Amino acid sequence: MKNLRKLIKEKEIIIAPGAYDAVSAEIIDREGFDVVYISGLGVEASDLGKPDIGLTAETEITRRAGIIVQSVNKPVICDADTGYGGLKNVWRTIKDFEAAGVSAVHIEDQTFPKRCGALPGKGVISAEDYVKKLRAMLDARRSEDFLIIARTDAKILGMGEVIKRLKIYTETGADMVFLGDFYTKDEYKQIVDKVKSPIISCDNAFMPCEQPDFSIEEWKEIGIKMVIYWSLPLFTAMKAIKKALQTLKSKGTVLEMRDEILSYKEYGEVVDLQKWLDFDGKY
Numbered sequence: 001m002k003n004l005r006k007l008i009k010e011k012e013i014i015i016a017p018g019a020y021d022a023v024s025a026e027i028i029d030r031e032g033f034d035v036v037y038i039s040g041l042g043v044e045a046s047d048l049g050k051p052d053i054g055l056t057a058e059t060e061i062t063r064r065a066g067i068i069v070q071s072v073n074k075p076v077i078c079d080a081d082t083g084y085g086g087l088k089n090v091w092r093t094i095k096d097f098e099a100a101g102v103s104a105v106h107i108e109d110q111t112f113p114k115r116c117g118a119l120p121g122k123g124v125i126s127a128e129d130y131v132k133k134l135r136a137m138l139d140a141r142r143s144e145d146f147l148i149i150a151r152t153d154a155k156i157l158g159m160g161e162v163i164k165r166l167k168i169y170t171e172t173g174a175d176m177v178f179l180g181d182f183y184t185k186d187e188y189k190q191i192v193d194k195v196k197s198p199i200i201s202c203d204n205a206f207m208p209c210e211q212p213d214f215s216i217e218e219w220k221e222i223g224i225k226m227v228i229y230w231s232l233p234l235f236t237a238m239k240a241i242k243k244a245l246q247t248l249k250s251k252g253t254v255l256e257m258r259d260e261i262l263s264y265k266e267y268g269e270v271v272d273l274q275k276w277l278d279f280d281g282k283y
Contacts, residue, residue, distance in 0.1 A: 004145070013227065014034050015034070017229045018230035018234065019038055019042065021043075023270060025072050026072060026270050030270065035075050037230065038076060040079030041116055043056055043064055052119075054113035058093050059096075062096045069100060078102050078105050080093055081110075083137075090137060093107070094136075094137050098146045104176075105149065106150070106151045106176075107134075110123065110153050122153050122156060124152070124156070124157065127169075134148070147175040159187060163190070178199075182204055185212070192223035205230065240260065
């Protein structure tokens with residue numbers, strides 16, 4: 001397992017684009033990012049063709065995570081929703097993700113069924129009930145190199161509640177804390193000032209909201225340790241596919257898009273084609 005804990009201590013900030021399958025994870029790795037993040041929304045969309053409303057099963061995403069871990073050379077962090085059930089399910093979830101080789105998971109304090117953090121209408125369980133889940137997570141892991149990330153979506157209850165929960169989750173033993181909502185710069189700075197734990201945030205996914213599209217330098221200034229670009233690869237790929245198919249349908253050719261489409265050679269580089277072609281000759 002790649003040592004994520006060491007990386008967090010060494011880096012001022014970590015930028016983690018969200019993979020939705022193995023090939024998108026390989027591209028993230030090859031482009032030099034320190035961490036590969038597996039987006040719950042991305043898996044739900046690419047695997048099921050459904051929105052991020054809690055339809056993915058634990059076994060589906062742990063299988064996808066295990067394939068991605070084998071495909072890249074960087075630590076992998078995975079979205080584990082609410083833990084897929086009660087305390088026993090949460091315990092099993094941690095066991096399965098750690099066995100798959102993932103370096104960290106985050107589990108949120110939303111009610112079940114959960115929904116995408118960007119959607120209105122979220123509900124949260126009590127901090128006391130979440131702490132029980134967090135204790136089960138910490139008890140289930142075998143190695144402290146496997147990080148437990150506590151996520152809160154409690155902004156609906158006010159900034160005071162968000163900060164209170166992050167402090168409680170940190171004191172309970174979470175290795176990092178994750179903000180599942182969007183915030184202004186002043187709100188982020190208030191949280192960073194009061195919570196003594198490495199903090200993860202989300203980019204604003206190109207959505208109209210109170211959170212600007214902060215640059216990496218602005219994130220550093222705020223003091224956030226990790227920023228997850230959860231939708232960037234998937235949404236970019238979806239738009240590119242749509243454009244290519246519309247061009248083919250309307251013009252009968254995609255030659256004008258040649259510069260926007262990977263060549264077979266470039267595809268082969270991403271998936272290590274030559275290594276596999278040479279495989280049998282090694283033995």
